[in-house]
Amino acid sequence: MVIIIPEIIKESLNNLVKNGDRADDRSFDQYRDIVLETGVIDKAEGSARVKIGKTQIMVGTKSQLGEPFSDTPNVGVLMTNSELIPMAAPDFEPGPPDERSVELSRVTDRCMREAKVIDLEKLCIIEGKKVWMIFVDLHIIDYDGNLMDAAVLGSMAALMNTKIPEAKVVDDEVVIDEEKKIPLPIKEKALMCTFAKIGGELIVDPSLEEEQVMSSRISIGMRTDGSICSMQKGGMQPLTKDEIIKAVARSKVLTKKLMEHLPQNKQ
Amino acid sequence: MIFIEDKQMVIPGDVLADKEYQSGRGTFKEDDKICSSLVGLVAVRDKKISVIPIQSKYIPKRGDVVIGEITDIRFSMWNLNINSPYSGILPASDVFGKEKRDLSKAFVVGDVLFLRVVDVDEVKKVKLGLKGRGLGKFRDGILIYITPTKVPRLIGKKGSMINMIKDETKCEVVVGQNGVVWVKGDPSMERVAEKVINMIEEQAHTSGLTDRVRNMLYKLLGKENPEEALESEKPEKALEPENPEKEKEPFDEEDEEENGEDLIQ
Amino acid sequence: MITILTNKILNKSSTPSKRADGRASDDLRPFKIEAGVLERADGSAYLELGGNKVMVAVYGPRELHIRRLMQPDRAVLRCRYNMAPFSVDDRKRPGPDRRSIEISKITSEAIMPAVFLERFPRSTIDVFIEVLEAEGGTRCAGITAASVALADAGVPMRDLVVACAAGKSDGEVVLDLSEAEDKDGEADVPVAIMPRTGEITLLQSDGHLTSEEFEKALNMAIDGCMKLSKAQKEAIIKRYGD
Numbered sequence A: 001m002v003i004i005i006p007e008i009i010k011e012s013l014n015n016l017v018k019n020g021d022r023a024d025d026r027s028f029d030q031y032r033d034i035v036l037e038t039g040v041i042d043k044a045e046g047s048a049r050v051k052i053g054k055t056q057i058m059v060g061t062k063s064q065l066g067e068p069f070s071d072t073p074n075v076g077v078l079m080t081n082s083e084l085i086p087m088a089a090p091d092f093e094p095g096p097p098d099e100r101s102v103e104l105s106r107v108t109d110r111c112m113r114e115a116k117v118i119d120l121e122k123l124c125i126i127e128g129k130k131v132w133m134i135f136v137d138l139h140i141i142d143y144d145g146n147l148m149d150a151a152v153l154g155s156m157a158a159l160m161n162t163k164i165p166e167a168k169v170v171d172d173e174v175v176i177d178e179e180k181k182i183p184l185p186i187k188e189k190a191l192m193c194t195f196a197k198i199g200g201e202l203i204v205d206p207s208l209e210e211e212q213v214m215s216s217r218i219s220i221g222m223r224t225d226g227s228i229c230s231m232q233k234g235g236m237q238p239l240t241k242d243e244i245i246k247a248v249a250r251s252k253v254l255t256k257k258l259m260e261h262l263p264q265n266k267q
Numbered sequence B: 001m002i003f004i005e006d007k008q009m010v011i012p013g014d015v016l017a018d019k020e021y022q023s024g025r026g027t028f029k030e031d032d033k034i035c036s037s038l039v040g041l042v043a044v045r046d047k048k049i050s051v052i053p054i055q056s057k058y059i060p061k062r063g064d065v066v067i068g069e070i071t072d073i074r075f076s077m078w079n080l081n082i083n084s085p086y087s088g089i090l091p092a093s094d095v096f097g098k099e100k101r102d103l104s105k106a107f108v109v110g111d112v113l114f115l116r117v118v119d120v121d122e123v124k125k126v127k128l129g130l131k132g133r134g135l136g137k138f139r140d141g142i143l144i145y146i147t148p149t150k151v152p153r154l155i156g157k158k159g160s161m162i163n164m165i166k167d168e169t170k171c172e173v174v175v176g177q178n179g180v181v182w183v184k185g186d187p188s189m190e191r192v193a194e195k196v197i198n199m200i201e202e203q204a205h206t207s208g209l210t211d212r213v214r215n216m217l218y219k220l221l222g223k224e225n226p227e228e229a230l231e232s233e234k235p236e237k238a239l240e241p242e243n244p245e246k247e248k249e250p251f252d253e254e255d256e257e258e259n260g261e262d263l264i265q
Numbered sequence C: 001m002i003t004i005l006t007n008k009i010l011n012k013s014s015t016p017s018k019r020a021d022g023r024a025s026d027d028l029r030p031f032k033i034e035a036g037v038l039e040r041a042d043g044s045a046y047l048e049l050g051g052n053k054v055m056v057a058v059y060g061p062r063e064l065h066i067r068r069l070m071q072p073d074r075a076v077l078r079c080r081y082n083m084a085p086f087s088v089d090d091r092k093r094p095g096p097d098r099r100s101i102e103i104s105k106i107t108s109e110a111i112m113p114a115v116f117l118e119r120f121p122r123s124t125i126d127v128f129i130e131v132l133e134a135e136g137g138t139r140c141a142g143i144t145a146a147s148v149a150l151a152d153a154g155v156p157m158r159d160l161v162v163a164c165a166a167g168k169s170d171g172e173v174v175l176d177l178s179e180a181e182d183k184d185g186e187a188d189v190p191v192a193i194m195p196r197t198g199e200i201t202l203l204q205s206d207g208h209l210t211s212e213e214f215e216k217a218l219n220m221a222i223d224g225c226m227k228l229s230k231a232q233k234e235a236i237i238k239r240y241g242d
Helices: A009-018 A099-114 A146-162 A210-212 A241-259 B093-096 B148-155 B157-170 B188-203 B209-220 B253-263 C098-114 C138-152 C181-184 C209-238
Strands: A034-038 A048-052 A055-066 A075-086 A122-125 A130-142 A163-170 A173-183 A190-198 A202-206 A214-224 A227-232 B015-018 B029-030 B033-036 B042-047 B049-053 B065-073 B076-082 B088-091 B112-120 B128-131 B142-145 B171-177 B180-184 C031-035 C044-050 C053-064 C074-085 C123-132 C162-169 C172-175 C187-194 C198-205
Touching: A009 A190, A009 A202, A009 A210, A009 B142, A009 B188, A009 C172, A034 A146, A048 A146, A055 A163, A055 B076, A055 C074, A075 A099, A099 A130, A099 A190, A099 A214, A099 A227, A122 A163, A122 B253, A130 A146, A130 A163, A130 B033, A130 B171, A130 C123, A146 A173, A146 A190, A146 A214, A146 C187, A173 B128, A190 A210, A190 A241, A202 A241, A210 C074, A214 A241, B065 B088, B065 B180, B088 B093, B112 B180, B148 B157, B148 B188, B157 B171, B157 B188, B157 B209, B180 B188, B188 B209, B209 C031, C031 C138, C053 C138, C074 C098, C074 C138, C098 C123, C098 C138, C098 C187, C098 C198, C138 C162, C138 C209, C162 C181, C162 C209, C172 C209, C187 C209
Parallel strands: A075 A130, B088 B128, C074 C123
Antiparallel strands: A034 A048, A048 A055, A055 A130, A122 A130, A163 A173, A190 A202, A190 A214, A214 A227, B015 B033, B029 B033, B042 B049, B065 B076, B065 B112, B076 B088, B112 B128, B142 B180, B171 B180, C031 C044, C044 C053, C053 C123, C162 C172, C162 C187, C187 C198
16 A cells, blocks of 8 residues: 655645744754653563654563574674554555565664674673574554654663573583573663655654655664764655765764663663 | 433443434444444434444545545546545546546646545445536645544534634635545644644534634634633534534535635636 | 553452462453554554553554455455564564464454444455563453454444453363463363343353353353453543543
């Protein structure tokens, strides 16, 4: 199913932005209301529910013992998977992940991985044989725009909320102590900041209708120190170099504010 | 015997009355009992019980006026989304007569039109037409989507609600019976109208709505409310207009014509 | 707006019982139902029952784009029961499996008798049931929440179908088996009814029971349904209440 956006809506939203306005009265650098809760799913090792405006994602983490990749025998594995389930929007179809869903998973994964938010070496139990595999599953239940920022925020919060059983090696055998749960070795934080280009301007945290009329999009993943850990340009139209450089500068300020929503890591 | 009160909120399966009453819209008969099939407010008129739904989809009916959006151009017709489980078609002949012309010269995908439902056949093919005053393509403005059963509430008694919005925001407003509303005016005024219409959508089932709409309008426009100090008016009936027959004609005909005037192609 | 409860306090019961969580044999786990919790869906509901957390979205009646599924005289009702990967102890691989396909089918059949499908020929009504956390009895929880979501979407119905299971655990016939009771239990009997008429729209039985025990379990499940039915109604009224 293809959703076609009425021409007059495109015009009206473009004109609003040209005049410095947005349909929901936000400024160009203003996020919608953000609600973040953690520990919402008891059966998950870590979990978070994030809402940016009406967009809503449930994130759960699971740990499993597995074998490391042969090229990195001494580090654990972090896997991110997302599902745009048909509950979330009328045009999301059941079935295997489509390209939108795969892009979301991979962008979220790169942001976490390249920022080195987890000390993956500490998740190695027996080098070359046994490591912890951490699965981050994103369940998109209500889609009202800007999934990327919500996905990264939810994943970061869920990882910070995650506790896995302690694993020991006794006589070359791995012994798991389910009673003793330890937090993941979090060593860095990273979040993502997405801008949509509408009416020649870049506006942060596009709503659904803004996403539907945007000409392009730029998402910037950033660590606490303001360094860039990942980027993704999307949409059918190009961006200028100048636009991208300015977006990076703006995302420094915005990411800092977004970080305040994360629960403090008190362990 | 009747088991509920007028204007009471009911849900599917609720038993409303026994056989001395008639089963109206939103209800069904089962073993001499009249039950609700919907979530909505009960309307008792003489011996007829109906339920006015809070949520509903638009089911096209011949003669309705609707706002639709072109989704596809075919060999001799346009396909339109009319905010309904059934999409509509606009035959090329309705626009060009017998002349053969390129359809995309007239309307393209994404255009928004004000149309009349000409026919709905047995296989739910919905034929639309543009013949009639005020029908045609919209230029500029915004669209707002409301539940079709709330259209009468948005119009108000004799157009009181919609006229108040038009007068205060100086916007043109056209309401389709399919729950699509077109608003055109100053961009900031369009947003004021949008907020107010969304509020009506949310609170259509409550009483005293006209007062709250007026207060909201005045607040958004930064105006003094001359009636604020006065005692508030009597609460009006929710959703259902005075005369149940009138409900099928939620439009103030004059309004509709007047709004559409500059839309004629 | 949904509040997700964790570590709820269990209802204290006067009837002595040997159930692990202290419930009497005919007690339900603590539950709550909310209607209208999602923005995009036409109708939605959220239900918690013990450790179960279930979200349901309804889209429709809407246009059916797959011609071969189209019914000339009525709408099709499609249910999709799906478990989130993090909803169970061992991560569930995404996508349908044999279990979820069967549950989707019987859920459609449990709800269908209540829906006036003939009002919307050639269209579809889609019901998406997402299990966010599972702790025994998710199919019943899904059906109960689905009815609330359908009502919230304005779909006309004869009644609100409601579901509840009873079974046998530790030699005793009990209502609403928890995950632990189901695992070690002797039998599980999920039941869905249309409460006004008492007609049964879903019945399964998994395990060994005498006919007397079955009858007792069936009656107990129906009583459980009636309690949940009240909560369904309250959830819908609360959504629009002043």
